[in-house]
Amino acid sequence: MLAIRTEQLTKYYGKARGILDVDLEVRTGEIFGFLGPNGAGKSTTIRLLLDLIRPTSGHAEVLGLDAHRDRLAIDRRVAYLPGDLSLYGDLTGAQTLHYLGNLRGGVDTTYRDELVRRLELDPSSRIRSMSRGNRQKVGLVAAFQGRPELLVLDEPTSGLDPFVQLEFERLADEARREGRTSFISSHMLPEVEHLCDRVGIIREGRLLAVESIATLKERALRRLEIEFASPVPPDAFRDVPGVRDLRVDDARLSCTVMGSLDALVKAAAGFEVRGIRTQDTSLEEIFLAYYGAGPEAPHAAA
Amino acid sequence: MLLRSVFTKTVRDLRWPTFWTALALFVGGGYFTLLYPTYATQFKLTELLDQLPAAMKALIGAQVADVSTATGFLNIELFPMILPAVLAGFAIALGSGATAGEESRGTIDVLLSYPVPRWLVVTQKAAAIVLSVVVVAAGLWVGAVLGAAASNSPLDSGRVAEALVMAALLALDFGSIALLLASGTGNRGLGIGVSVALLVVMYFVNALAPVISGLDSVKQASLFFWYLESNPIRHGISIGDSLVLAAVAIALFLASLVAFERRDLAA
Structure with missing residues (x-):
């Protein structure tokens, strides 16, 4: 069963x-990263899933139920952390919880x-007087x-210090x-890349991949130099296979390799190798390399 | 603990505004009944009123009041204008803030991600508002009764209570107008502005209807007409008029449920 399924959601x-026309499938039991720059439509998609706003067209299902018609049944089984979290200023953290x-x-x-202990939250102070990070903990x-x-x-890690971020990742992993x-959702892939099983990228309202x-x-693209x-x-x-931007100057080879290095290493093995230097690119760079040019760019899996 | 439900949470949110407004009306009610004997003897109220021009008497509601008792004195001092203005203003402030307050503060996203239907959120908030209006109206009654007892003034506490029921219904009408506009648009200022404007216009339409002939034909459009027509503090509550006021409040409330249910909520 799918945890979330949207069809032409607009x-x-x-x-x-x-x-526009967002077709999204999130599998049960996975951690799905929903990525895109600010204003790309992440919060809009999420608020549609929670029936806080209603689609112009298309359809959304959460836990196999209709996002609008079955809202109550869904809300019994779903928890939501808004992107720009606002809580009741006059309540303490404990009262809020x-x-x-x-x-x-x-x-x-x-x-x-x-949870309060693990996130090192002091629940006795009022929301109004809490820092942004502490409110986020609540x-x-x-x-x-x-x-x-x-x-x-929605952007759960914004405002969190690294220690709390780590504890949050443990909690998500336990779940x-x-x-x-x-x-x-996040606008920073590095914040979620080691946590997520899959990621979707949204840009200018369209799910690109x-x-x-x-x-x-x-x-992964790797810069490689072989001497x-x-x-x-x-x-x-x-x-x-996989080799791009090849340059050979006498005894020095440089290139970019996509995916496995195996074929290149085997080809190099026919010669006497003095040294190999590689440089990994981050997933962020990969994403941008593939999808960075916007919706018009060619993309494999949109 | 007052954090069990949206209703109890709203009661908690409203406890101080309700307390202070009730206290103000308690003092107001007590003031007039406590000082009634002084006013009655020193200012010769009956003769004073007789000298006023008709339009002035209409504006302050004096044509229906008998100031020979503390009950009648309250009727002229508080019930035509000050009491409905305070009660309705209070209800407008609360009605406009019911859901629009949560929207403008941004807490509506969290609230409605929990398994509570939107209509039930509005209903629970409206119930808390009704309770607050009743408490505030009761503040005046208690003040008036204690003041009358202390000054040994003649006061028909039952009639005062009946008139307060009518005033509370009137206030809830204006609170419901504010609720409908604010919950239907998410704009609290719109709810307050339009309701207060209607309150003022309806007051003058009814008050001046006896002296301005053109208004007489439209006075039934004013909620003040239904509130004051039967002169409830003198003759007791009018079932028919109170039903009109109640029906208006209920219809506006039900419309609010529909309007709020259909909306995209502000982020």
């Missing part, structure tokens, strides 16, 4: 486009206390405390091991 705000827990019909307070505890089947987290699903992190890593003991013939490397 939202216009007046004449301004929110999102108590109130939101009650709206869910009561939660396991032992688990809540554990939001995270509120989202996790009911052990929902699906966590929809995954319990078979629960997380849908996490969905890839598994593993596939992206296979596509040989004596000059090598360029033709020996020209047709090696």
